[in-house]
Amino acid sequence: MPEQSPFDLAEGDPFGPHNLPYGVFSTADAPGQRRLGVRYGDRVLDLSALPSALPAAIHPHAELLAAPTLNPLLAAGRPVWQQIRAAVRSAVTDPAHRDEVAPLFHPLAEVTLHLPFEVADxxxxxxxxxxxxxxxxxxxxxxxxxxxxxxxxxxxxxxxxxxxxxxxxxxxxxxxxxxxxxxxxxxxxxxxxxxxxxxxxxxxxxxxxxxxxxxxxxxxxxxxxxxxxxxxxxxxxxxxxxxxxxxxxxxxxxxxxxxxxxxxxxxxxxxxxxxxxxxxxxxxxxxxxxxxxxxxxxxxxxxxxxxxxxxxxxxxxxxxxxxxxxxxxxxxxxxxxxxxxxxxxxxxxxxxxxxxxxxxxxxxxxxxxxxxxxxxxxxxxxxxxxxxxxxxxxxxxxxx
Incomplete structure (x- = not known):
């Protein structure tokens, strides 16, 4: 039986394209490397790799997405938040991007999740x-x-x-x-x-x-x-x-x-x-x-x-x-x-x-x-x- 595409969500999945929450994760092959991710269904989209896959849409923000914590993105302000959110939504919904984006997903069950931001107060x-x-x-x-x-x-x-x-x-x-x-x-x-x-x-x-x-x-x-x-x-x-x-x-x-x-x-x-x-x-x-x-x-x-x-x-x-x-x-x-x-x-x-x-x-x-x-x-x-x-x-x- 072929593996289900990461783009095909179960009906009513609460972590679909209208949600796209942000987190920080690491993988078993690189446990010391923390990366930004967005949850999509039961998978995590690696945001640090997204600028390489979609350079026109998100490359200006590559440095923010390469950080090991959400804080640089948080500090960037609402216009940047909206630009990145729009680019991520396009990445998971536009069929034209599927070949470039599909390899950037990780099964949620196979990653380790971390505190997503450094708490100030x-x-x-x-x-x-x-x-x-x-x-x-x-x-x-x-x-x-x-x-x-x-x-x-x-x-x-x-x-x-x-x-x-x-x-x-x-x-x-x-x-x-x-x-x-x-x-x-x-x-x-x-x-x-x-x-x-x-x-x-x-x-x-x-x-x-x-x-x-x-x-x-x-x-x-x-x-x-x-x-x-x-x-x-x-x-x-x-x-x-x-x-x-x-x-x-x-x-x-x-x-x-x-x-x-x-x-x-x-x-x-x-x-x-x-x-x-x-x-x-x-x-x-x-x-x-x-x-x-x-x-x-x-x-x-x-x-x-x-x-x-x-x-x-x-x-x-x-x-x-x-x-x-x-x-x-x-x-x-x-x-x-x-x-x-x-x-x-x-x-x-x-x-x-x-x-x-x-x-x-x-x-x-x-x-x-x-x-x-x-x-x-x-x-x-x-x-x-x-x-x-x-x-x-x-x-x-x-x-x-």
């Missing part, structure tokens, strides 16, 4: 009203679920870029201080309440100037793409440390991201208005007259192969454009490779909650050693197509 937000309300009711049952500032600004914290890892990297159970309400003093040891947070991450390409805020309307000029993200959380460590300054060791031990970054332009058909706001917003956050800032991404959370939740990203109260505007309104600059995350995605229904804290009402059980968590997602694309986001998987290893 990492910021995590708290943008789901459903999640924030649920958590508030668990932690503050006798007070208002939402803090007074929640509907006036996107709350966030600055995380640890050095512990962002690619999907498939094991997660070692962290140590830290913990103190239950009934304990007289804190104790030290492995986290007993290890949790997940199903989130969506946004990858910054074009940097900004220090002291120059980035308005919402400049969002597309700075944000290259989107990925799934799991913000692993040690709830017992977090509960003891987070007052008064917020998350620290309970979050900073690991954050998993997909090996594939979906270009923002691939999600145009999935744009949707955010939920109605019932509190007036300050001008820099007001998006009443802006393009729809929400994105209809359907996430699925599986633990050891069993689906436990399907959180809808379309329900997020704060949009990524508002988060970017708030993150820079004080004059903080963006750097190429900055990563900011949405915060836990949760919907209004019991099967739409994005973490075990909510799913179990804070009672557990939480993650056990050996558990494997996988996040997958898709978004509506043109002509009924589905746009798949690369999965995020991590297995829990015992504390060391």
């Amino acid at each position: 990492y910021v995590d937000f708290y943008a789901s009203e459903h999640h924030a309300t649920n958590v508030g009711r668990i932690f503050r049952p006798d007070a208002a679920a939402l803090t007074p500032n929640w509907k006036h600004l996107p709350i966030g914290y600055h995380g640890r870029a050095g512990t962002v890892v690619v999907s498939g990297t094991p997660v070692v159970r962290p140590h830290g201080q913990r103190k239950a309400p009934a304990d007289e003093a804190p104790s030290f040891g492995p986290s007993l309440r290890l949790d997940i947070e199903a989130e969506v991450g946004f990858v910054v390409g074009t940097p900004s100037t220090l002291h120059a805020p980035v308005p919402q309307e400049a969002f597309r000029d700075h944000v290259f793409g989107v990925c799934l993200l799991n913000d692993w959380s040690a709830r017992d460590i977090q509960a003891w440390e987070y007052v008064p300054l917020g998350p620290f060791l309970g979050k900073s031990f690991a954050t998993s991201v997909s090996a594939w970054i979906t270009p923002l332009d691939a999600l145009d058909e999935a744009r949707t208005p955010p939920p109605a706001r019932d509190v007036p917003l300050l001008p820099y956050l007001d998006d009443a007259d802006a393009e729809p800032g929400g994105i209809d991404i359907r996430i699925e959370v599986r633990i050891n192969g069993e689906t436990v939740s399907r959180p809808p990203f379309s329900t997020m109260y704060w949009t990524a454009a508002q988060q970017l505007a708030h993150m820079t309104v004080n004059g903080a600059s963006l750097r190429t490779g900055d990563l900011f995350a949405s915060g836990t995605v949760s919907g209004p229904d019991p099967d739409q909650l994005g973490c075990l804290l909510e799913l179990t009402q804070g009672k557990g059980p939480y993650l056990q050693d050996g558990d494997e968590v996988t996040l997958t997602a898709w978004a509506p694309g043109p002509d009924g197509a589905r746009i798949g986001l690369g999965e995020v998987t991590g297995r829990i290893l015992p504390a060391r």
Whole structure:
């Protein structure tokens, strides 16, 4: 039986010509050579070799595509992103290019995937009203679920870029201080309440100037793409440390991201208005007259192969454009490779909650050693197509 052509995708494949997410891979015959690639179906197109195959279309960008990380491409800016995306789409769809392009594909199962970009800064937000309300009711049952500032600004914290890892990297159970309400003093040891947070991450390409805020309307000029993200959380460590300054060791031990970054332009058909706001917003956050800032991404959370939740990203109260505007309104600059995350995605229904804290009402059980968590997602694309986001998987290893 002849081998299937890399250009012939199964019907409904979510990694077709409308998607074309970017990643970094290596092959068994050259394990030390990292190359840029684009996922197409169950194969990876070697972008570093594409300028030789299609010199007229993509040769001016050969140096960017020869880099071992996405960062030079991220820094090149939106016009270049669009030119390369158009050339890649032509390479996989135009029959005239098949003979030159076919040898540049590698089976996905035969390559090793790497962290696709060097993370500069990492910021995590708290943008789901459903999640924030649920958590508030668990932690503050006798007070208002939402803090007074929640509907006036996107709350966030600055995380640890050095512990962002690619999907498939094991997660070692962290140590830290913990103190239950009934304990007289804190104790030290492995986290007993290890949790997940199903989130969506946004990858910054074009940097900004220090002291120059980035308005919402400049969002597309700075944000290259989107990925799934799991913000692993040690709830017992977090509960003891987070007052008064917020998350620290309970979050900073690991954050998993997909090996594939979906270009923002691939999600145009999935744009949707955010939920109605019932509190007036300050001008820099007001998006009443802006393009729809929400994105209809359907996430699925599986633990050891069993689906436990399907959180809808379309329900997020704060949009990524508002988060970017708030993150820079004080004059903080963006750097190429900055990563900011949405915060836990949760919907209004019991099967739409994005973490075990909510799913179990804070009672557990939480993650056990050996558990494997996988996040997958898709978004509506043109002509009924589905746009798949690369999965995020991590297995829990015992504390060391």
